[in-house]
Amino acid sequence: MNLPNLTSADFLPLLPAIILVVGACILLLSEVFLSAHSSRGYQAVLSTATSVIAGAVSLTLLTEPARAVFLGFGAMDPFSSFLTFTVCVSLALASLTAAGFLRKRGAERGEFYALMLFAGAGMSLLGLSNELITLFVNVEVLSIATYALTSYLRRGTRPSEAGFKYFILGAFSSAVLLYGSALLYGATGTTLLSDMSGPLRAAMANNNGALVYAGAVLVAAGFSFKVAAVPFHMWTPDVYEGAPTPVTALMSAGVKAAAFVALVRVFISVGSGIDAQLPFAIFSTLALLTMVAGNLLAIPQRNVKRMLAYSSIAHAGYLLLGVAALFVSAPGQEFKLLGPTALIGASPEDVARVDALRGILYYLLAYTFTAVGAFGVVSLLERREDEEKGTAWDLERFSGLAQRRPGWAFAMAAFMLSLAGIPPTIGFIGKLILFRAAVDAGLVGLTIIAVLSSAAGAYYYLRVVVYMYMRPVPEGAHTLERSWMTELALVVSTVAVVLLGILPGPLTEWIAQAGTLFTR
Amino acid sequence: MNPTLDPNPLAPYLPLAIALLLAGVLSLIIVKLAAALGPKRPSSIKSAPFEAGSESSGPARQRFAVKFYVVALLFIVFDVEAVFLYPWAVNFQALGWFGYVEMLVFAATLVVGLIYIWKKGALEWEH
Amino acid sequence: MVPISYYLILAAALFCLGMFGVLIRRNALVVFMCVELMLNAANLTFLAFAKQNGHLTGHVSAFFVIAVAAAEASIGLAIVIAVFRSRGTVSIEEIRTMKH
Numbered sequence: 001m002n003l004p005n006l007t008s009a010d011f012l013p014l015l016p017a018i019i020l021v022v023g024a025c026i027l028l029l030s031e032v033f034l035s036a037h038s039s040r041g042y043q044a045v046l047s048t049a050t051s052v053i054a055g056a057v058s059l060t061l062l063t064e065p066a067r068a069v070f071l072g073f074g075a076m077d078p079f080s081s082f083l084t085f086t087v088c089v090s091l092a093l094a095s096l097t098a099a100g101f102l103r104k105r106g107a108e109r110g111e112f113y114a115l116m117l118f119a120g121a122g123m124s125l126l127g128l129s130n131e132l133i134t135l136f137v138n139v140e141v142l143s144i145a146t147y148a149l150t151s152y153l154r155r156g157t158r159p160s161e162a163g164f165k166y167f168i169l170g171a172f173s174s175a176v177l178l179y180g181s182a183l184l185y186g187a188t189g190t191t192l193l194s195d196m197s198g199p200l201r202a203a204m205a206n207n208n209g210a211l212v213y214a215g216a217v218l219v220a221a222g223f224s225f226k227v228a229a230v231p232f233h234m235w236t237p238d239v240y241e242g243a244p245t246p247v248t249a250l251m252s253a254g255v256k257a258a259a260f261v262a263l264v265r266v267f268i269s270v271g272s273g274i275d276a277q278l279p280f281a282i283f284s285t286l287a288l289l290t291m292v293a294g295n296l297l298a299i300p301q302r303n304v305k306r307m308l309a310y311s312s313i314a315h316a317g318y319l320l321l322g323v324a325a326l327f328v329s330a331p332g333q334e335f336k337l338l339g340p341t342a343l344i345g346a347s348p349e350d351v352a353r354v355d356a357l358r359g360i361l362y363y364l365l366a367y368t369f370t371a372v373g374a375f376g377v378v379s380l381l382e383r384r385e386d387e388e389k390g391t392a393w394d395l396e397r398f399s400g401l402a403q404r405r406p407g408w409a410f411a412m413a414a415f416m417l418s419l420a421g422i423p424p425t426i427g428f429i430g431k432l433i434l435f436r437a438a439v440d441a442g443l444v445g446l447t448i449i450a451v452l453s454s455a456a457g458a459y460y461y462l463r464v465v466v467y468m469y470m471r472p473v474p475e476g477a478h479t480l481e482r483s484w485m486t487e488l489a490l491v492v493s494t495v496a497v498v499l500l501g502i503l504p505g506p507l508t509e510w511i512a513q514a515g516t517l518f519t520r
Numbered sequence: 521m522n523p524t525l526d527p528n529p530l531a532p533y534l535p536l537a538i539a540l541l542l543a544g545v546l547s548l549i550i551v552k553l554a555a556a557l558g559p560k561r562p563s564s565i566k567s568a569p570f571e572a573g574s575e576s577s578g579p580a581r582q583r584f585a586v587k588f589y590v591v592a593l594l595f596i597v598f599d600v601e602a603v604f605l606y607p608w609a610v611n612f613q614a615l616g617w618f619g620y621v622e623m624l625v626f627a628a629t630l631v632v633g634l635i636y637i638w639k640k641g642a643l644e645w646e647h
Numbered sequence: 648m649v650p651i652s653y654y655l656i657l658a659a660a661l662f663c664l665g666m667f668g669v670l671i672r673r674n675a676l677v678v679f680m681c682v683e684l685m686l687n688a689a690n691l692t693f694l695a696f697a698k699q700n701g702h703l704t705g706h707v708s709a710f711f712v713i714a715v716a717a718a719e720a721s722i723g724l725a726i727v728i729a730v731f732r733s734r735g736t737v738s739i740e741e742i743r744t745m746k747h
Contacts, residue, residue: 006618025632032639133708140715147722151729160729167726168678171719172669175685178712179662182692186655189700191708589728593721600717603710 010069013061013076013128016054016084017121020091023050024117031110040108044099044485047113048092051120055088058124062513068130072192075130075265078513079361083127083261086365090253091120093372093489098246100483101379105153112152116250119145123258127265132181132191135262139177139226142258143170146251150243156388162242165235169225173232177222183215184270193269200273213278216270220282223266226259227316229286230293237297240309241393245382248305249375252312253368260319260364264326264357271327280327284446287324290317295453298460305378305393307460308371311419314457315367321450322363322434325356325441352440358511359434365507366418366430366500373493374415376486377408383478398464400473405480407487409468411494418497420461421454425501433508590642601630654695662688675730675737679723686716 027043034040058081066077095113102108122142129135147170151163185191187208188199203212221232228236240248271279294314301307329349378393381401386392402409418427431454438447500507608615608623615622637643661684668681690709697705731737 025629028636029632032636133704133711137711137715140719144718144722147726151726154729154733157733160726160733163726164675164730167723168669168675168682171679171682171723172666172685174719175662175665175682175689178686179689179692182658182689182696182708185693185705185708186696186699189696189702191704586728589724593724596717597721600714603714607707607710 004071006070009067010074012064013069013074013080014125015061016058016088017124019054019057020050020088020117020121020124023047023054024114024121027110027114027117031114034110040110043108043110043113044095044102047095047098047117048485050117051088051092051095054120054124055085055092058082058084058088062510068194069128072194073131073134074128075194076128079261079265079357080124080127082361082511083257083364084124086257086361086368087120087123087127087254089365090250090257090368090372091116093369093376093493094246094250094254096485096489096492097249097372097376097379098244100486101244101246103483104481105384107153112149115145115149115152116247119149119250120254123254126258127261129262130193130265130269132185132193132266135266136174136178136181139174139259139262142255143174143226146170146247146255149247149250150239152247153244155384158242158387159244162239166239166243169235169239173222173225176218176225180215180218180220180222183211183218187211187215188273193266196269197273200270204274209274212274216267216274216278217282219266219270220263220279223259223263224286227256227263227319228313229316229320230289230313233290233293233313236313237306237309240312241303241306245305245375245379248309249372249379252308252371252375256312256316256319257364257368260323260360264323264360267323268326276327276329280324280329283320283324283327284443287317287320288446288449290314290320291450291453292317295457298457301460302395303390303393304395304398304464305375305382307464308374308378311457311461312371314453315363315371315419318431318434318450318454319360319363321438321443321446322356322360324446325359325438325443326353328352328441328443349441352437352442355433355437356441358508359430359437362507362511363430363434366426366497369493369496369500370415370418370425370427373411373490373497374419376489376493377412377415380408380480380483380486380490395464395467396474398467399471400477401468403473404477408480408490411490412468413465414494414497416461416464418501420458422458423501424498426497426504427501429501429504587645594637594642597633598630601626651695651699654691654698658688658691658695661685661691673739675727675739678739679720679727682723683716683720686712686719 023046027046031040031043061076061081062078062085064076064078064081066075066079068074069076094116098112098116099108102112119142122138122140122145126135126138126142129138147163147167150166151159153159181191184196187203188196190196190199200212203209224232240252243251267279267283291314294310294312294317298307298310298314301310381397382392384392398412401412414425418425421427421431435447435450438450604626605623608619611619665681665684665688668684669678672678672681690712693705693708693712695705697703697708727737734741
């Protein structure tokens with residue numbers, strides 16, 4: 001029997017996930033030794049600190065060369081390290097938001113933060129996964145933690161309803177994903193993504209194409225549920241509305257980022273074995289439907305949290321446009337993705353592909369800062385008493401916010417401009433990079449639709465700004481409680497959104513590296 | 521192994537048949553022996569038909585205490601994790617110290633879970 | 648020996664059964680069982696292909712899927728209990744209260 005020879009180089013990429021898990025275990029074990037009245041202020045701090053440390057470690061891993069780890073079960077590349085960084089940003093900001101949110105409800109418990117960190121570890125590992133079963137296990141690690149988080153608040157009917165819907169939807173999509181993986185395994189005889197292209201070509205040549213296509217379509221459908229692409233978005237708005245707001249923030253940013261990265265990794269491997277036309281057809285259709293439907297459905301929403309849920313769907317559409325741009329190829333042309341070192345002398349399509357990959361990463365980080373910040377403002381304004389009535393997130397709540405809390409209003413305005421893609425914000429730069437890559441890849445028609453639908457989206461984002469700055473404070477408005485931790489999250493996100501919108505240079509430098517993807 | 525060359529396809533199942541037979545005979549002997557040797561003090565409750573701890577007569581749609589579900593949940597999780605111990609146990613020698621440490625880490629993770637549910641009081645039946 | 652295609656057809660049938668069950672059944676627990684059926688259909692597919700190919704990957708995959716499915720079942724049951732406690736019903740029709 002020959003045993004794998006694992007070295008510390010194999011364990012290095014796991015470091016951020018290990019840090020997150022250790023932090024989660026400390027939170028979990030310290031929680032049970034506390035009495036009901038003990039101070040739990042340390043928990044949010046510990047959770048944030050753990051995320052920040054893990055994020056810092058993932059940044060140092062960004063310069064590691066791309067290689068296979070654990071005998072090809074994982075792929076250590078700047079792409080996955082960048083995802084881990086994005087995930088840690090969303091974890092740190094969501095932990096800070098959760099501190100204010102939970103304290104206001106007297107629901108502060110170590111389990112909440114521990115579950116967030118466990119979910120984060122799952123997301124980070126999902127980015128590394130280069131094998132179908134590893135991928136499935138990590139999808140489940142992050143999903144199971146988020147199911148529990150969604151139904152964490154036990155008072156009232158909404159959290160349990162949201163938790164149940166999310167659970168059924170998530171379990172269903174995981175099962176679809178797994179069945180698709182099983183079919184791909186059957187067609188190729190391997191679960192290692194990096195070994196798949198040869199057997200896939202052989203399977204296509206041997207009239208096993210039906211199995212391959214069925215597998216690929218089911219895997220794509222499974223991921224479409226996870227990223228909430230139309231028409232797989234059915235319960236997403238309900239789940240986002242019913243979940244505790246910091247969890248919604250984490251779901252819209254971290255979970256989505258991890259699912260996108262895994263989706264790109266799977267389909268780059270699968271697409272190199274079959275004609276790239278299939279993934280292109282799937283993702284361009286999904287992108288079209290998701291962009292248009294997400295924006296149109298968001299327009300009538302007067303519930304800001306629900307509006308942000310639809311907006312999150314719309315943004316998944318823009319990201320899918322970037323994914324579709326990865327798979328543009330002439331029929332019969334061999335599909336492969338090049339690292340930036342190989343770009344000298346590469347064809348324009350290859351350059352566009354690497355640009356699209358970078359665009360996706362940039363957009364994911366931009367959306368993380370913006371969305372988590374926006375949900376942070378929402379969590380500051382809501383009160384538990386209004387939740388059952390459904391008025392906790394009404395647009396009226398934002399009336400005159402600029403007079404009552406100018407700082408919050410400014411932050412929210414920055415986030416809304418960023419979501420709408422208006423300069424000088426990070427959202428604008430993200431859209432610019434992503435849409436330019438799509439145009440370079442030749443997707444002019446789809447990009448025009450993307451620009452038009454985001455212009456339609458500007459209406460409902462700017463409506464919030466109008467309410468905050470141009471409406472009077474309503475009669476009998478309840479007092480707004482402050483929370484320095486949530487406000488810290490707002491400050492960090494606002495600075496990132498505005499500063500990186502004005503000076504995108506440093507981030508694009510990093511992302512230029514992160515476009516390297518391990519494929520062999 | 522080509523199955524058509526095998527003269528008797530059922531031959532590999534012979535040990536299984538012997539095991540089944542032995543198990544049947546043994547359980548029969550034990551039941552009969554217990555009936556023959558044990559003291560008998562019948563009462564109306566004892567002689568009523570009995571199934572899994574619940575009363576056998578009355579409405580079938582009775583509710584169970586949530587405690588049962590909690591125990592079931594914990595049992596499922598900890599029981600299934602044992603699946604991963606078998607492959608390691610079979611290859612214990614070959615996997616060596618590395619495998620041993622890996623399994624310790626795995627077991628430590630489970631212990632964290634155990635401490636958590638223990639301190640949370642999920643294992644207490646009487647509350 | 649039973650041909651591999653029989654296992655695959657059985658698995659596909661179970662998967663479709665589970666999928667339609669999730670989409671049309673009204674009882675939360677039944678929906679939940681249908682999801683488990685789908686996972687097990689995938690498991691059966693893995694095992695059938697593993698038998699055909701003669702490697703261990705598919706067998707090992709089944710172990711992992713079983714373990715993950717157990718964890719998922721635990722959290723799912725807990726959520727169903729939470730729904731029942733807050734609403735006194737496990738009918739999906741009555742769980743849908745949020746407006747669209």
